[in-house]
Amino acid sequence: MKRTLLPALTAGVLALTAITASAAEPLKIGISAEPYPPFTYKGADGDWTGFEVELGLALCEAMQADCAITPTGWGGIFPALDSGKIDMIMNSLSITDKRKKVIDFTDPYYYTPGAYVAAKDADFAIPDGLDGKVLGVQGATTNASYARRALADSGVEIKIYDRQEQANRDLLAGRVDTILADKIAMTEFVKRDAARDYEIRATAPRHKAFGEGVGIGLRQDDDALREDLDAAIARVIDDGTCASLSQKYFETDICGG
Amino acid sequence: MDFSWLTDPFYQRYLWTGFVNTLWLVAVSGSLGLALAVGVALAQIRGPRPLALLVRGFTTVIRGTPLLVQLFFFYDGVGRLLPAIPGVQESLLWPLLRDPFFYGALTFTLSVGAYSGEVIRGALLSVPPGELAAGRAFGLSRWQILYRLWLPRGIQMCLPTLTGEMILLLKSVPLVSTIALMDLLKAANLVRDETFLVYEPLLLIAGIYLAMTLVLTAGMRLVETRFPGARPARSRRRRLLPG
Structure with missing residues (x-):
């Protein structure tokens, strides 16, 4: 029984391997x-x-x-x-x-730099006037590592979001004073109706955190x-x-x- | 296993902040929630009918909806409507109202109030009526009966269940990582996102949660044995028996 089954099995396995290999x-x-x-x-x-x-x-x-x-x-x-x-x-x-x-x-x-978005009528300078302000960034981004490295001594409170959309929404809700994110995404963002009172206020300088x-x-x-x-x-x-x-x-x- | 990231001061700070925020959330929502729970229980047993119905509705809604949904409701819903009200952004309360901690604490307080409120209600109802009658026979006022007899006896009976509620509260805290509040899970996620190590940070915070639960349980055990009218724990009594 074993002897007759084994070649059949081997053939079957070989055939299967051939099929997987052929369908790239x-x-x-x-x-x-x-x-x-x-x-x-x-x-x-x-x-x-x-x-x-x-x-x-x-x-x-x-x-x-x-x-x-x-x-x-x-x-x-x-x-x-x-x-x-x-x-x-x-x-x-x-x-x-x-x-x-x-x-x-x-x-x-x-390659794109990070850009700060804040309300058009915000009365603080970026990045020099961030002391005591709240900055929203998306975690696991170069903007997040830039913020905590380059802005560590600026007195800014950094809030880290899972998704950029949450940071954007919280900016519109006034819960953060500014957000730092990819310039392209931010260019899109300030074009939205809901963000008409907001603008790109500054661009982050080239920094090793941005890679x-x-x-x-x-x-x-x-x-x-x-x-x-x-x-x-x-x-x-x-x-x-x-x-x-x-x-x-x-x-x-x-x-x- | 690679734990070299633990030496990075950034990650240390995140983990520490996450730990402190977790502790604060449990402390604030635990104490406020239990106070609310007593109110919830009493309102349903002794409150005027409209109030009792209102509170019944509250517990039904809170216990009938997912905690995460409630958290989003308060943070994303209520929290985003607030700034639209004129004057709110200029008010003294705004620093509190813009902080995710407030919404986390609010959600958890209501949750503890509803769940523990039902636990305490059941416990109060199971205090033998004879004990309360004895209090009346001694000439205690209604108020004295409440806080000298009824509440201590009721809470003493449900303390082990309340310990469980507090552990559940502690383990609900990671939900706040979804509203940009730094807790232990968020700290672990940041480590994961930047070092691409998935298991090590999770194992670490799992260990921290376990340790916090053990401390919390030990603390509540202590409360159980010291609580007015507590009988010695059964295990201890058994140890005193010969053989």
Whole structure:
């Protein structure tokens, strides 16, 4: 009985392996399941779109690879990369030394400074008059590390939010005096009707907390993919694909490191 | 296991702030909540009918809705409507009203008031009527009967349950990490987000919560044995028996 079954089993296993190998898995581009417009958000048709979604698909086209946008809860996105549920993190992930210890990065594909938003009639100077004021930042962002490093002695109280939207809402509700966040996101934010009494008051200077720009996060053993992506990033920057996407979403060119 | 981040003064400060905020939230909402709970219990037993009905409605709503929903209701709902009222932002109360701590403490106080109120109500109702009658026979006034006999006897009977309520309160505190208040979970999440270590900070705060629960339990045990009219704990009595 055993003798007859074993070859059949082996054949079956071999056949299964062949099937899995032949159906090439698409590269899974991990983005935050929490929308981060205009980088990643759901369009009117319910599909994910945005600057980074379109740029990611353009990169895949440049690499001639199959890709799938894979939304993942931000809190669990690093374990998801680690366990292979996604192959890359492409969601405004700033390149920092701390992160480099755990994951690999491609070359940067964009860089934006942090911007302070406050009420138009706010009577304090930024960043010099922040003493006793409350500043809202999103945790786990370079703006948060910049705020607590560069503003540690300014007397400002730093409130850390899970999501940028919460900080924005609390600014509008008067619970924080100013917020520090990505300039692009803030440019969008002050355009909203609800934020018409608010404006970008200052831009944070280039600081090591902001890192080298934004790159795609990869597993540390994925060197082949990193090299492919680096080449693809160089190509979409050189041929203007990135710049035109950037113009479309931000009315300015943020491509490059 | 990598705990090297514990030497970073930023993370130390976050964890310490988170710990202190947790303690304060438990202390403030625990004490205010228990005071409210006594009121909730008495209002339902002895209060005038409209008040009793109102309080019954309060406990039904608070116990019938998720704590997280209540927290969002007060912080995101009520808290965002307040600034629209003219003068609120200029008032002396504004620093309090803009602080997430206030909304956390408010939500937890109401929660403790409703849950523990029902516990205390049940306990008050189970005080033998004869004891109260004895008080009346001794010529105690209604007020004296309440705070010399009825309340101490009732609370003494439900102390172990109230200990449980306080532990539940402590373990509800991480909910405030969703309203931008620095608690232990938020501190752990920050460490996770910046170092990408998921388990180590969680293990650490789990240990801190466990330690806080043990201290809280020991403290309440002490209250139980010292409470007026408390009988010696059964285990101790058994130890005194031979064999």
